[in-house]
Amino acid sequence: MKPRHKVYLNAFSCVCAAGSNIEEIFETLLRGNSAITNQSGYVDGAIMPLGKIPSERDFFELLEENVLSLLAKTPWLVPSETIVLVGSSVGGMCRAEKTFFGEGSLKNITIEEFSIRAIADEVVEKFGFKSALSFSTACTSSSIAIDFAVDLISRGLYKTVVVIGADELSRSAVNGFDRLGIASRELTRPFDVERNGINVAEGIAVLALSSSKTLQCVEVMGCGVSSDAYNITHPHPEGEGALAAMNQALQAAGLDASSIDYINAHGTGTIANDEIESASIEKLFGGHPFVVSTKAVTGHTLGACGALEAAISAMSIVHNIIPPCTNLKTPVNGSLLHPLESIQTEVNYVLSNAFGFGGGNVSLVLGKVHAD
Amino acid sequence: MQINLEILGFATVEDPQKCTTLNEKTVVSDMMLRRRLTRNARIALYLTDQIGDFTSPIVIGNAYGEVAETFDILRSIAAHETVSPTAFQNSVHNTPASYLSIVGQNKGYITTVSDLYKTSTSVLKVGAVKALKFETLLLIVSDSIDFERVEELNRCGITLKECGVALQVHHTQKEATMTLSGKVYDGYSPSIWPMLEIVEKMRERNVSEVIVSIEI
Numbered sequence: 090m091k092p093r094h095k096v097y098l099n100a101f102s103c104v105c106a107a108g109s110n111i112e113e114i115f116e117t118l119l120r121g122n123s124a125i126t127n128q129s130g131y132v133d134g135a136i137m138p139l140g141k142i143p144s145e146r147d148f149f150e151l152l153e154e155n156v157l158s159l160l161a162k163t164p165w166l167v168p169s170e171t172i173v174l175v176g177s178s179v180g181g182m183c184r185a186e187k188t189f190f191g192e193g194s195l196k197n198i199t200i201e202e203f204s205i206r207a208i209a210d211e212v213v214e215k216f217g218f219k220s221a222l223s224f225s226t227a228c229t230s231s232s233i234a235i236d237f238a239v240d241l242i243s244r245g246l247y248k249t250v251v252v253i254g255a256d257e258l259s260r261s262a263v264n265g266f267d268r269l270g271i272a273s274r275e276l277t278r279p280f281d282v283e284r285n286g287i288n289v290a291e292g293i294a295v296l297a298l299s300s301s302k303t304l305q306c307v308e309v310m311g312c313g314v315s316s317d318a319y320n321i322t323h324p325h326p327e328g329e330g331a332l333a334a335m336n337q338a339l340q341a342a343g344l345d346a347s348s349i350d351y352i353n354a355h356g357t358g359t360i361a362n363d364e365i366e367s368a369s370i371e372k373l374f375g376g377h378p379f380v381v382s383t384k385a386v387t388g389h390t391l392g393a394c395g396a397l398e399a400a401i402s403a404m405s406i407v408h409n410i411i412p413p414c415t416n417l418k419t420p421v422n423g424s425l426l427h428p429l430e431s432i433q434t435e436v437n438y439v440l441s442n443a444f445g446f447g448g449g450n451v452s453l454v455l456g457k458v459h460a461d
Numbered sequence: 462m463q464i465n466l467e468i469l470g471f472a473t474v475e476d477p478q479k480c481t482t483l484n485e486k487t488v489v490s491d492m493m494l495r496r497r498l499t500r501n502a503r504i505a506l507y508l509t510d511q512i513g514d515f516t517s518p519i520v521i522g523n524a525y526g527e528v529a530e531t532f533d534i535l536r537s538i539a540a541h542e543t544v545s546p547t548a549f550q551n552s553v554h555n556t557p558a559s560y561l562s563i564v565g566q567n568k569g570y571i572t573t574v575s576d577l578y579k580t581s582t583s584v585l586k587v588g589a590v591k592a593l594k595f596e597t598l599l600l601i602v603s604d605s606i607d608f609e610r611v612e613e614l615n616r617c618g619i620t621l622k623e624c625g626v627a628l629q630v631h632h633t634q635k636e637a638t639m640t641l642s643g644k645v646y647d648g649y650s651p652s653i654w655p656m657l658e659i660v661e662k663m664r665e666r667n668v669s670e671v672i673v674s675i676e677i
Contacts, residue, residue, distance in 0.1 A: 091594050133581050178553060178573075182531075189535050195613040200525065205554060206577035222583045225526070225554035225575045233572050242589050247676050261534045265549030316562040316571045321497075321550050333568065443582055446550065447559025448652070 140290020140388020232395025290388025314339025317448025356382020
């Protein structure tokens with residue numbers, strides 16, 4: 090059974106610190122305004138700059154709202170014939186935190202409520218999707234869900250797939266990144282020589298993918314997945330895994346590196362990621378494509394970032410605008426083309442990277458869909 | 462849509478409390494790396510070594526994640542202690558996948574699914590679809606719930622606190638010799654039941670080949 094169908098990213102509904110819908114998020118990105126805010130209550134005795142969604146509503150209510158919003162945009166999507174693929178590193182963990190920190194016990198919470206599966210269960214039951222499946226591969230979780238969606242659609246196993254990238258700000262994650270020394274106490278500065286870490290964030294991105302073209306869709310042309318086989322937290326120093334994922338994605342898309350107009354980089358703002366990712370990009374693409382990390386504005390939404398940034402990349406293709414590399418003053422790699430202001434230019438092909446803990450790498454190539 | 466998988470090999474391990482014969486010293490020669498392994502990673506490495514395939518693409522599942530590390534972090538935060546960086550880096554669900562990649566120098570497709578009681582079903586589904594692309598795959602489900610507060614959470618009668626199953630599979634056009642019936646295995650985590658059902662079929666006498674049909 091060979092891949093025979095093209096795969097389109099038809100619609101999306103997103104929320105993160107930078108906005109309550111994709112239009113707001115994209116506007117914030119184009120203006121180059123960081124949405125990171127100082128938050129107490131996550132790390133003892135510290136104010137942490139975090140990407141917190143400015144809403145009083147429960148994360149799972151926001152999740153439902155975004156699925157509902159996606160379904161309103163896709164009247165052709167039949168939930169009972171659609172599989173949901175979730176990518177999350179946290180799942181319902183924050184519920185466990187609230188119970189445990191409040192009561193000192195886990196007796197009043199069920200494992201169903203705080204597992205990774207909690208997200209899938211919430212939407213399958215509520216909206217009547219056919220089934221669901223959850224990936225949890227740290228920061229590549231929702232990118233690897235997109236890769237699987239491409240398999241399902243291109244091989245004719247499903248006509249429509251909903252991908253959900255969702256991660257809530259948890260005290261466990263913020264403390265963990267802080268203790269690893271990679272959570273910045275300032276605004277994150279991806280690709281800058283003075284960068285000093287990530288701003289942990291939360292986000293939800295709900296995507297509809299299908300084998301049919303719709304208005305303002307983009308094509309998911311290729312995916313690449315690789316493993317570093319090097320270290321749990323540190324990327325391969327020569328960028329072997331990153332290069333393999335990007336090369337695979339280009340090959341699957343049938344494109345050469347010179348075709349890519351814009352790279353939505355993983356660009357976390359850590360010393361290691363940005364140095365290695367920028368060297369890998371230079372090696373494969375030279376200095377021609379624009380290279381941007383949107384995480385200076387949104388923060389690092391962990392398992393949600395792959396889906397969120399696929400939606401942002403699609404907005405760049407549809408509107409022919411590339412957002413700036415916010416907070417960048419002196420690039421770590423002077424050979425790369427980092428726009429400091431938003432650029433209006435023809436955007437036909439975007440490569441979007443997600444690299445994660447444990448050395449997992451996923452690259453996606455998205456392309457413009459021209460009218461028939 | 463059905464995809465048929467032929468089972469080429471299998472391995473299992475289980476213990477009511479904690480598996481003690483995981484051959485870590487043989488499987489992981491680097492002492493520093495070995496000391497950092499999580500329980501799920503130890504089980505996954507043992508199963509992979511038993512099958513003898515460290516190079517195929519891998520779909521690995523766990524229902525509950527790295528619970529010992531996760532609750533160590535929760536306990537530290539509640540006690541206003543600093544969180545252990547090692548506990549944090551080992552707390553992500555794909556920790557076993559990462560150690561499998563490092564130990565086996567496997568640079569290919571490795572993914573982790575986590576669907577609570579449906580974890581085996583999801584591993585089999587992802588494995589079946591990926592088997593259309595890759596020659597052979599290793600499918601692993603491991604679950605370790607051996608941590609101090611487990612009884613606050615264990616409300617479904619799991620008596621085997623550690624359990625793991627691995628299957629080496631490839632896609633086949635041949636007719637299926639079995640379909641999954643949803644058989645219940647008392648004492649085992651429900652997350653592992655469908656994989657156990659396949660293993661049980663493999664162990665039957667006079668069975669020359671097991672081809673399982675997976676509904677996608």
